[in-house]
Amino acid sequence: MSNRLWPVWTILLLLGFAGQSQASNCSVDDYDHNGSIMQVEMCGDDLYISYSRPKASLRKIGIRVGTTLFEGTISRIGAVSGTARRFSAQCGAIDYSVEGAIRPNSILLEGQAPVRNRRCEVTRYRYDELLFSLDSYTDKAANEEWYAVAGAFSSRKNANNRARNLSRQWQVMNSRNCPNFTPGYWVVVAGPMPERDARRATAEGRQYDAYAKSCY
Incomplete structure (x- = not known):
């Protein structure tokens, strides 16, 4: 075996080529997630999602630019698995497992998120869905994905009763299906459709003070 040492400049050159090769496998895009702009970085089989511009309500609980929301891996068929985080001003961040897939112009992740009490103890788990949409897609959808809205209810049963009258x-x-809607409600809607059609559709629900609203 040769004991010959490679010159330092040769080693640095090789490392430089390796770094360029790794960087060429990475892509970074901005996605929308519930009103926050996220940085989605894909490097080979690895996927990282962090906050690029968190919305005001999240900044109040300590989320900052660069805060990681998800990290995991991508399979050859576009399946995603890894660890997401839930944040609390009182209890801090907590991890939980999610799975999902990369879809055209979006990434959808699902899992059972931990719910904590005032003592920050995990008391139960509930279904959680994380949807990330490309900004370019969001801008386009803003003109097409409008709804006529004839009521919002905390009870799905009450929402169904309203819909039966239409x-x-x-x-x-x-x-939660629309980032521009207030989460936590069952909404009676007609759509999606272009804005002009959504405004016309409100006529049928005028007795319920129907209005038109963009999904994004």
Whole structure:
């Protein structure tokens, strides 16, 4: 075996090529997530999602630019698995496992998120869904994904009762499906459709003070 030592400049050159090769496998894009702008970085099989511009309500609980929300891996068929985080001003961050997939213009992750009490103890788990949408897609969808809204209810049963009083174009949707809607409600909607059509559709629900609203 040769004991010959490589010159330092040769080693640095090789390391430089290796770094360029690794960097070429990475892509960084901005996605929307519930009103916050996220930086989504894909490097080979690795996926990292962090806050680029967190919305005001999240900044109040300590989330800052660069705070990591998810890190995991991507399979060859686009399946995603890894660890997401839930944040609390009182209890801090807590990790939980999620799985999902990369879809056209979006990433959808699902898992059982821990729910904590005032003593920061995990008391139960509930279904959680994390949807990330490309900014370019969001801008386009803003012109197409409008809804006529004829009421929002905390009870799905009450929302269904309202929808039955309207024509078949009306349906019940969870408000979390639209980043521009207040989460936590069952919404009676007609759509999605262009803004002009959504405003026209409100005429049928005028007795319920129906209005038009963009999903994004």
